[in-house]
Amino acid sequence: MASVETGSAPWMTTGDRRPGRPVWRLWAPVVVSFLVQVPATAVLALHGSFGPGAGASGWSRSSAVLLALAGVLCLLAARRSPGPTVAAVAVLSAAAMLTGPTWGPPAVALAFAAGSGIARGARGWTYASLGVGWALALTVALGLGWNVSGFRVGATTALVIVAVLLAEGLRTRREQLDADRRRQGERRASAAQEERVRIARELHDVVAHSLAQITVQAGMGLHLMDTQPERAREALTNIKGSSKASLDEVRGLLDVLRGADAAQDPTTGAPRRPGPDLEALPVLVQSLRDQGVDAVLELRLVSTPGAAVQQALYRIAQESVTNVLRHAQAGRVSVELVEVDGTYRLLVEDDGVGAPPGPAEHGNGLLGMTERAELLGGTLETGRSPLGGFRVTARVPVRGVA
Template identity: 50%
Template sequence: MRPADHPSAPEGWGRAEGPFSGRGPLPPRARLLLPVVVSLVIGVGGTVFQLGGLRMWGLATWHPVVALAFAVAGPLLLLAARRYPGPTVAAVLAVTVADVLVQPHVVAPFAAAAFAIVLALARGARVWTFASVAGAWLAGLAGLSLIGEEWPPPRLVATTVGLIVALGAGEFLRTRRLRIRERQLLWQRRREDAAAEERVRIARELHDVLAHSLSQISVQAGVGLHLLDAQPELARSALESIRVTSRTALDEVRSVLGVLRSDDPSRSATVGAADLPGAGRTPQPGLSNLPGLVDSVATPTMTTSLEGDIDLDLPPATQSALYRIAQESLTNAVRHAQASAVVVRLKPLPGAVELTVSDDGVGLERTEPGRGMLGMRERAELLGGTLDVGPTEGGGTTVRATIPRRRP
């Protein structure tokens, strides 16, 4: 692992992320070499131009090879800026100060120093950058004083303004990088939350469909076996019920799985499975399906009945939630209640509708809610409603769901 990639690396040695992290319109190698080439061209070209002017005026200067070496050293050090932005800005500024002290009459355009400052700040090496700039500035002024040289005020002001501009540009890029990163993390969290919600929704749908259908199949299979010899016609009716229930369950499972195969997964958390392309084998169940649901769970030992008006003007999502809550409640009654009668009631309320499923069975035995109970509560709460489960007067269990007519 590279030092820049280590999660515990110090500031400035850390991961190179953001606008200069290798992600953008230019290839990573081009983004690495662009500052090097630009600063090299500016530095070498400016140095050669000034050396020619100094020789024309007869001003003493160092050998041209030394001046060109300083002009080349800074840009070459930028090659390490991606992995080590902090040490790179310190090294480039050290070369810049040495260049000023060795040949104070060569006013080289220190493009490498500006690039090093901007790149280091953009990559988060703030301590390295500010400490290096302050140290280089003080060292340069002190060094010039010791060798008896003095910068003219225009050059001093221009250098100061250049450093401030470079620091400002670096801070701007750093802030922009952080904002982009925050937006990326927020988007990632939203995607993860949406995926988690969709997994819960699919699990809830599969549980409701499979638990109810398998419970019906189990009950009807038991009835068929019991009546096979004594009353074969009733046994045939039970087998027919198993066939219909299996086919319905298969269609509903296909509808739920159609969500996973959809070409537009972003819609799956907000629409029903039957609304998605490739999923519309069966419509989402509503209140019009309640009579068939109630009749389908009746057995020779348990009667079922539906009371209330099913022709209510409710949104499809509300109707589907009421249907699934009734379905799960009836499934629990068949599997656990040992009831002789189950009554499903629909009652309009001001701005809401109330569904109750009551049985005369053995009552609640579990202290912790199961998956089905959690699924019913989630369905009600997602639409701004409530769900209560408690004992029925005289024995048994009552499930009561109250859901607003319109989502709040």
């Protein structure tokens, strides 16, 4: 659609004044209209008969040519002011038909002006000018009994109708293309936003868990460095292992972001670093035990979850364990994953300080866990645990969204 300049009148558009636009598109209607209307009108003005609206004086003959020429030259303003251009050409064409030669060429300039007005967004101006101008011209001619060429009226009307139909088709096509471009832009923006959210979830889960482990182990190492150097060495060893595992996961995520080729094995096509699955749950629970927490893992599955479900359940368990290490001050943690009534239920609870009174604050961790469950058609609930601490319950359908 044609755009309207800020601060300009609504009939003044700039949609077609793009850099590099061919000049012939402006001059072609002018040249065609001039060749069809002006020479023929000049010849008929010299040798033809005039209608009752004007005599056969020299002024009448000259004005007939001037009216035809003025209508053609008005087309030069069609790009800048398409609405007023249609109105002006309609008035000049009606005057030429009433006062010019009885037999004359059709008003080609009016057809071009009408098509240009509709294509450039001045539909109201175009239809009002055509309707009012044509109705007044015919009313005057019929009311005063003036003889107007039926061929000229019919040919001009036919040309205007064809121009209007073509312009309406072009306008509709432009609107459809604009709508398609907007929808494509919205889809790209939505896909980009979803990808940003997914990357944020992955980075948070990987980095937050590893940093929580490193923080606890570092504190333990500093506390035991003087009294129990062997335990301090063990803590440093755990820090090294946690940082290496985190670095590997971050590298795997970066490989995916750089492109599929970097993330796949060239021989098998399999991912170089597959995402974590439920087989990593024992390692996750063992990391709690390494921090001195009494951690228990219970698995009761009838079927094998798909890769997407396994990764989501693992990440939810990982984030829950991270929160235990960072906030709970727990001495006991229970991780339970069971399949019951067509649902995978993951339960992580501790005996720590629990959630503060009032509604839970949904930070990045809880938000990410909720998103992971909902993307698979499941739910996530949080609350106080019977053990006295915090509880996270995730439920995902066995036939969840892949």
